[in-house]
Amino acid sequence: MIHDAQMDYYGTRLATCSSDRSVKIFDVRNGGQILIADLRGHEGPVWQVAWAHPMYGNILASCSYDRKVIIWREENGTWEKSHEHAGHDSSVNSVCWAPHDYGLILACGSSDGAISLLTYTGEGQWEVKKINNAHTIGCNAVSWAPAVVPGSLIDQPSGQKPNYIKRFASGGCDNLIKLWKEEEDGQWKEEQKLEAHSDWVRDVAWAPSIGLPTSTIASCSQDGRVFIWTCDDASSNTWSPKLLHKFNDVVWHVSWSITANILAVSGGDNKVTLWKESVDGQWVCISDVNKGQGSVSASVTEGQQNEQ
Amino acid sequence: MEELDGEPTVTLIPGVNSKKNQMCFDWGPGEMLVCETSFNKKEKSEMVPSCPFIYIIRKDVDVYSQILRKLFNESHGIFLGLQRIDEELTGKSRKSVSILSAMELIWNLCEILFIEVAPAGPLLLHLLDWVRLHVCEVDSLSADVLGSENPSKHDSFWNLPGNTQTLTELELKWQHWHEECERYLQDSTFATSPHLESLLKIMLGDEAALLEQKELLSNWYHFLVTRLLYSNPTVKPIDLHYYAQSSLDLFLGGESSPEPLDNILLAAFEFDIHQVIKECSIALSNWWFVAHLTDLLDHCKLLQSHNLYFGSNMREFLLLEYASGLFAHPSLWQLGVDYFDYCPELGRVSLELHIERIPLNTEQKALKVLRVCEQRQMTEQVRSICKILAMKAVRNNRLGSALSWSIRAKDAAFATLVSDRFLRDYCERGCFSDLDLIDNLGPAMMLSDRLTFLGKYREFHRMYGEKRFADAASLLLSLMTSRIAPRSFWMTLLTDALPLLEQKQVIFSAEQTYELMRCLEDLTSRRPVHGESDTEQLQDDDIETTKVEMLRLSLARNLARAIIREGSLEGS
Numbered sequence: 001m002i003h004d005a006q007m008d009y010y011g012t013r014l015a016t017c018s019s020d021r022s023v024k025i026f027d028v029r030n031g032g033q034i035l036i037a038d039l040r041g042h043e044g045p046v047w048q049v050a051w052a053h054p055m056y057g058n059i060l061a062s063c064s065y066d067r068k069v070i071i072w073r074e075e076n077g078t079w080e081k082s083h084e085h086a087g088h089d090s091s092v093n094s095v096c097w098a099p100h101d102y103g104l105i106l107a108c109g110s111s112d113g114a115i116s117l118l119t120y121t122g123e124g125q126w127e128v129k130k131i132n133n134a135h136t137i138g139c140n141a142v143s144w145a146p147a148v149v150p151g152s153l154i155d156q157p158s159g160q161k162p163n164y165i166k167r168f169a170s171g172g173c174d175n176l177i178k179l180w181k182e183e184e185d186g187q188w189k190e191e192q193k194l195e196a197h198s199d200w201v202r203d204v205a206w207a208p209s210i211g212l213p214t215s216t217i218a219s220c221s222q223d224g225r226v227f228i229w230t231c232d233d234a235s236s237n238t239w240s241p242k243l244l245h246k247f248n249d250v251v252w253h254v255s256w257s258i259t260a261n262i263l264a265v266s267g268g269d270n271k272v273t274l275w276k277e278s279v280d281g282q283w284v285c286i287s288d289v290n291k292g293q294g295s296v297s298a299s300v301t302e303g304q305q306n307e308q
Numbered sequence: 309m310e311e312l313d314g315e316p317t318v319t320l321i322p323g324v325n326s327k328k329n330q331m332c333f334d335w336g337p338g339e340m341l342v343c344e345t346s347f348n349k350k351e352k353s354e355m356v357p358s359c360p361f362i363y364i365i366r367k368d369v370d371v372y373s374q375i376l377r378k379l380f381n382e383s384h385g386i387f388l389g390l391q392r393i394d395e396e397l398t399g400k401s402r403k404s405v406s407i408l409s410a411m412e413l414i415w416n417l418c419e420i421l422f423i424e425v426a427p428a429g430p431l432l433l434h435l436l437d438w439v440r441l442h443v444c445e446v447d448s449l450s451a452d453v454l455g456s457e458n459p460s461k462h463d464s465f466w467n468l469p470g471n472t473q474t475l476t477e478l479e480l481k482w483q484h485w486h487e488e489c490e491r492y493l494q495d496s497t498f499a500t501s502p503h504l505e506s507l508l509k510i511m512l513g514d515e516a517a518l519l520e521q522k523e524l525l526s527n528w529y530h531f532l533v534t535r536l537l538y539s540n541p542t543v544k545p546i547d548l549h550y551y552a553q554s555s556l557d558l559f560l561g562g563e564s565s566p567e568p569l570d571n572i573l574l575a576a577f578e579f580d581i582h583q584v585i586k587e588c589s590i591a592l593s594n595w596w597f598v599a600h601l602t603d604l605l606d607h608c609k610l611l612q613s614h615n616l617y618f619g620s621n622m623r624e625f626l627l628l629e630y631a632s633g634l635f636a637h638p639s640l641w642q643l644g645v646d647y648f649d650y651c652p653e654l655g656r657v658s659l660e661l662h663i664e665r666i667p668l669n670t671e672q673k674a675l676k677v678l679r680v681c682e683q684r685q686m687t688e689q690v691r692s693i694c695k696i697l698a699m700k701a702v703r704n705n706r707l708g709s710a711l712s713w714s715i716r717a718k719d720a721a722f723a724t725l726v727s728d729r730f731l732r733d734y735c736e737r738g739c740f741s742d743l744d745l746i747d748n749l750g751p752a753m754m755l756s757d758r759l760t761f762l763g764k765y766r767e768f769h770r771m772y773g774e775k776r777f778a779d780a781a782s783l784l785l786s787l788m789t790s791r792i793a794p795r796s797f798w799m800t801l802l803t804d805a806l807p808l809l810e811q812k813q814v815i816f817s818a819e820q821t822y823e824l825m826r827c828l829e830d831l832t833s834r835r836p837v838h839g840e841s842d843t844e845q846l847q848d849d850d851i852e853t854t855k856v857e858m859l860r861l862s863l864a865r866n867l868a869r870a871i872i873r874e875g876s877l878e879g880s
């Protein structure tokens with residue numbers, strides 16, 4: 001019944017959301033599991049949760065079948081609903097916070113095909129920008145590109161913000177992955193369409209930047225395929241897909257580790273597989289995390305790594 | 309996809325219902341969360357009851373053990389030393405941290421074969437030492453053997469250290485001795501004593517005889533060295549692998565298959581460094597051993613000479629893996645920092661990504677982390693961490709702390725925010741908190757306009773306290789005219805001017821008074837309408853109007869006095 005579980009930035013707290021309409025927060029330090037908060041407010045199953053960067057305080061966003069996005073905040077030790085966004089006509093499937101350098105911005109993808117962007121402007125106020133018809137039939141996933149400052153990285157004095165080019169990727173029921181870019185006038189424009197899947201795109205994940213000029217996106221779909229898209233140019237225009245693997249079943253979720261050296265893929269045959277890129281650019285599966293049936297073998301930590 | 313040497317291991321999640329429900333997962337800093345969802349292919353039904361647990365999967369549980377932490381700390385020191393010294397380091401490399409015996413065994417063997425590159429003669433001696441170090445029973449066996457036969461010949465033969473014999477001389481001597489033993493055997497000189505006969509066979513290096521003593525030989529490499537001792541003591545390094553392989557086969561006798569440790573040792577005897585590293589990576593559960601071994605070999609320039617042209621990359625790869633693992637630990641992360649420093653390609657960016665994820669539970673820890681970042685000019689990380697700490701301080705109402713964090717982060721926007729809070733506090737309580745900090749801002753004051761105003765405003769109060777009224781007056785006025793003061797604060801400033809206006813002596817000049825009046829008119833003419841309730845609005849208005857009237861009166865009176873005074877001075 002749990003649809004999503006997310007660790008916070010430091011790995012000390014865990015947020016989970018479930019079909020029972022609740023969002024729960026646990027303290028998981030030192031292997032413990034202490035329930036800190038049980039947040040109620042949604043009127044339908046909650047699909048995803050996302051933690052904001054700690055510099056904004058303890059903030060959690062959740063999205064649900066009830067067409068709402070709720071932003072929760074911890075004040076003086078208690079968690080409360082801080083804001084509710086009800087601008088969609090259908091289930092909201094995915095929420096993702098932008099890199100903290102851009103401010104406090106949340107992207108939400110919905111089954112009504114639209115993507116909305118909520119920007120915190122201060123004093124409890126949120127500004128909404130909506131991209132209608134981002135994907136026909138519906139949008140299933142959103143993922144932000146890491147913040148990269150164009151040009152030099154010299155310190156900007158007096159609080160002037162460097163000119164970031166904000167980008168994010170979205171995956172939808174039109175089998176497409178779309179890349180969006182914010183224009184100078186503040187409007188969002190579709191920059192690229194990535195086509196390779198033959199069924200609904202279930203998840204997209206933009207890899208963290210490791211300082212190289214390449215950008216990498218992982219996508220997975222109902223068609224059982226996982227693609228790794230790379231773009232070599234910093235001013236990005238050609239994305240080339242590489243098939244990671246074709247699974248026998250729907251692939252639901254892809255996620256990068258902190259330094260982007262391991263990709264976790266969930267789906268197909270009830271497994272979570274871990275993948276790594278080898279020296280010559282091939283992707284190799286390094287571990288399988290499988291569901292057992294009742295066997296209490298405590299071998300949960302034996303995942304070993306194979307090298308090339 | 310790549311061909312793998314072995315299937316990836318499967319990790320089972322116990323107790324989970326596997327009726328085709330999907331698992332969801334998320335990455336933590338050093339581990340992974342997994343739990344079962346109710347997603348079922350294309351349907352999103354929640355009919356099937358499922359396991360309510362969430363599992364945390366971690367790769368290296370043993371990172372946390374006491375003994376290993378000690379190991380890591382010690383090897384960290386050695387690692388650092390190695391990076392800073394250029395020449396060959398046989399001395400340092402011999403420091404063995406004897407905790408995990410298998411690692412030590414392998415390490416020592418690698419030292420002998422790869423680092424010291426023992427040539428033919430001394431090779432066997434080193435191997436003997438190696439075996440003796442790891443297998444205590446050697447002593448008893450050698451005592452047995454050396455016990456009776458020709459001890460004098462033995463002694464002179466083995467007087468190698470510091471001797472002047474060449475390898476050929478040695479070989480000749482040994483050949484001679486070996487032939488003599490053979491003759492004894494053939495002559496059946498010791499036919500009466502089967503014990504002595506088998507002893508003789510052993511001394512001749514007869515494998516069958518040696519194997520009969522299998523219980524005394526605890527493992528195949530012991531057998532190998534013993535065998536070499538008696539059949540080919542001047543064995544050359546390149547011939548080792550042949551003996552090694554056959555020793556292993558003979559010893560196991562087809563009953564059992566080689567273990568991972570055996571494979572590693574075999575690879576070492578074959579001088580296949582790449583294979584050694586690979587086998588170790590598979591067999592050992594954390595990266596410590598392989599990372600340090602590869603680093604050492606790289607420094608001895610051995611990886612290239614063994615045709616591993618991606619050697620330096622491999623060293624870096626292994627070090628990165630090891631260091632990343634360290635960051636999952638609350639205090640070992642500090643060791644990880646140094647390792648990342650010595651990874652030229654991806655070390656810095658890996659450090660940047662990891663260091664921001666260290667939980668900042670205490671101020672000391674935060675300061676440590678910041679120091680690390682500042683030493684490496686990681687300004688983005690510094691800014692981010694300071695901002696997090698500043699926010700936390702603001703939420704806990706520790707404005708002074710928040711201000712110093714924003715100054716350290718050079719974050720003007722946040723400094724403005726905190727300064728505003730200070731000013732608001734002042735308006736509400738009539739006094740400043742954290743006076744020390746504000747008084748000693750120094751050049752940091754320039755970070756943001758609001759902060760500058762805060763500093764200067766405090767200065768105004770100080771001057772007033774020191775009765776430097778003229779200075780205070782000028783400062784007050786300049787704060788408004790230079791537009792440093794936010795408009796919302798002007799009323800307060802003008803109210804502050806009241807006591808100065810009401811003093812016996814004239815403080816504000818006529819010119820200054822005109823300025824003040826202009827400011828007041830400016831302020832009153834553009835009063836915005838706030839969205840407050842009607843009664844509150846009226847009350848506020850009342851108060852405001854009274855204030856304004858009082859000010860106007862004071863200003864007028866002051867103007868009069870100022871004009872008179874200035875007029876009089878001119879007159880006289």
